[in-house]
Amino acid sequence: MNKSDQKQYFLADNLKAIGVSLLSVVGVTLLLAIVMFMFIREQEESRATEILDNVRVVFRDAEITLDYLNALPYQTCEMDNLAEMRKTLFRSRFVKEIGFYQNNELLCSTYLGILEEPMKEVKPDFYTQLGDAFWINTPLQLFDKQATGTIVQRGRYNAVLDMDSVIGYSYTQDWQLFYNGDQFYHMAGNPSLVGSTLSQDDMDARTGYFSLQFIQCDERYNHTCLKVKSDHGRVLDLHMGKLVLFVFAMLMTAALTHMLTFNYLRRRRSLESRVSKGLKEHKFYCLYQPFVNLESGKVIGCEVLSRFEDEFGPIYPDEFIPQVKEQDMTWEFTVDMITTAMRELNENPEIPEGFKVSFNLFPFDFTREGCLDLDFVLDMNVKNFKLVLEITEDEQIATHSAVKHIKSLKSKGFLFAIDDFGVGYSNLSQLKTLNCDYLKIDRSFVMDMEDNSIRSSLIPHIVSIAEGLNVDLIAEGVENIDQCNELKGLTIGFGQGWLFGKPQSADALAKSVQGTQ
């Protein structure tokens, strides 16, 4: 993956995260909206049922009133009939006036008493299946304030119904009681709610799930239906608390999903997770830095250095090495790197037999009680490479088990090098005990050579220590020819640094080897 691919991946990853974040907000909002709607709908439906129940109570009251009177033997309007009608009126809850009919003429009523002139009955607006006649919005002569009313007639009596006061919801004006026969008749409530007669299909559609309109028909009074259309303003007023809660929950969800998504992204892009994924997916790879015989200038070996790069870009050893340690994966990592390097170097025909191949090991692994099993490297070593194990100077390699491991590995043919010599923890007796083969002079000594610094003046002392221990010296970080010449003058045998080659692929290393033969 090149840099522009990595940039694009990064951008796409961000967009994906924003997409997921948005999608989850939309999803949760939708879910919340449905739950809230279901809740409101349930409340609205039970309100519609309550209104219809109230209407039924009015009709039932009228029925009982009229049935009782019809059962009496009166065939004409006399004082005792009128008295009975008035007594019955008092007993009924929702009838505000009762009249007596004969031959389609009103003879008397509880309010008007016995009429001098019988009143001709006008044609009713409709008949119910029970045979009751209904007059809707009929002008009422008896009440000044109530200009019109609903009248029902059964047998010899009629009753003026007190619709508005019963239902008790008239102030909201979002319900309507209507007769849905061949023609539409508005009976009570808001007349503008139903504009024409309704078919069964209309009714089904209006009572559909995502609707806040309810139509319920009374079974006894066929075609007499109640429509409650929830008014937006009223719904808002009534459910304001829930709406505020909904908006709050939505905002909280948005914030939470945003936080979770970006936290996930941050974690995914963290050093810890990238290194851990890299280890699992074997994303680490090897580069090889040549080291040369300073006298002949020939490339005689290489140090294996690991590298890492994923979709988000490279991570350098000074960052991933501490992470590998933190994740306690040092041995797995080492085995992985050694295996890759052995395979690549063996496969390359330009890398000669007997080439020195130097691996970095973690001092901590030498403190383990169990054996450090590197036999597999010997099995892979078809080209008889001289295998060098580098360990940095460290208190940990002075431990009993470290010395034991080093001895055992040396007996199997592995060579040892003390890395970054001169900057770490070391003492002479420890160096003797370790019985290493090379000391690698830390590059800080070499870099300071041109300034004649105190540090560089210590190089001759390192040379005499190496002579005393009978080990070879490799100078690290040789960047220019002056440093190289000076090191040669100090009888240092080997050198490694950018002057001879940067860490490179196995193919490039093979070319370097060929170039110096």
Ligand SMILES: Nc1nc2c(ncn2[C@@H]2O[C@@H]3COP(=O)(O)O[C@H]4[C@@H](O)[C@H](n5cnc6c(=O)[nH]c(N)nc65)O[C@@H]4COP(=O)(O)O[C@H]3[C@H]2O)c(=O)[nH]1
């Ligand atoms: N300025 C300058 N630098 C030079 C020059 N020549 C070599 N270097 C750098 O010096 C480091 C030498 O490796 P090291 O001392 O073993 O130090 C290594 C080693 O301790 C550790 N490391 C790298 N790969 C592995 C590995 O596979 N296993 C273990 N355990 N440690 C590793 O990370 C350290 C740093 O590795 P790198 O970043 O690759 O850095 C390398 C190399 O790129 C030069 O002329 N000038």
